[in-house]
Amino acid sequence: MKEIVVLSGKGGTGKTMLVANYAALAKEAILADCDVDAPNLHLLMAPEVKESGPFPSMKAASIDGAKCVNCGECVPLCRFEAIKWIGNSSLRKVAISVDECEGCGVCARACPEGAISMVERKGGDWFISSTRYGTMVHALLEPGGENSGKLVALVKQKARMLARNTGAKLVIVDGPPGIGCAAISALSGANLVLLVTEPTKSGASDFTRALNLAESFRCKTCYVINRADINARMAEEIDRTAADKGVQCAGKIPYDDEVVASMALGKTVVESGKGEARKSIVDSWNALMDIVSTGDDTAASEGPHDR
């Protein structure tokens, strides 16, 4: 089983559009949407949820009102000021603001009445769904939720398990934009990282950062330039940056109105188009399959290496 992780140094490069098209071409791959903060692969894949569950992200303190004697000892102990007095003087009582609690557990250990316990806090939900192109694992972090990297790891773990159980040969991961915790979690253990970029100043800059991240994980890497023809000079600059690091280009997708039109219909260009973009996407998929199946088969490490 091979795992291809599609990343971009920033949002809006067409990464998810490409993943959906690759899913259409792969047919039997397991899909993993690891953009857990703002997922949108489902808009193109129209998943039907078959299984779901909560993502317990962290623990938070909770006061048992029946045991608490409102002595106030815990209030000054919370250095995050999550424990407060509420109500007026005659009805004053101690309460915990769950959103401000960092889960350190100090108050629970200190309460003389044993009135505080640490309870699991839901940070989001995960889903296993069927789509017209196979099974998809996806998730959604609660607004303001923490530990997106852990939720990404959970999505990948479920996708790999499904691939093993069903004999699927490929897992395609739609990674989160950027190079933060969630992106690091998405690329660990990948057989191939595909970086999707666009020929703009910020696209080139974010591409370099994503390239450095993939390099620090010693992961086999290639790239695709989306809307490559809108700025030929910048596309050449991206090519030079990649060539300096020995990173192979898997394709260049030209700007094509068909891409926008197909997305507006909730479809992939592979399904509904017949123009240049469709042809380039198919070519890039074939190039990807060649790259992933040749050479060193080592998966990306689970953490960055010093360069």
Ligand code: SF4
């Ligand atoms: S230390 Fe315990 S008993 Fe005292 S106010 Fe806090 S929760 Fe209540």
Ligand code: SF4
């Ligand atoms: S667990 Fe830590 S952060 Fe949360 S309320 Fe208690 S002392 Fe404050």
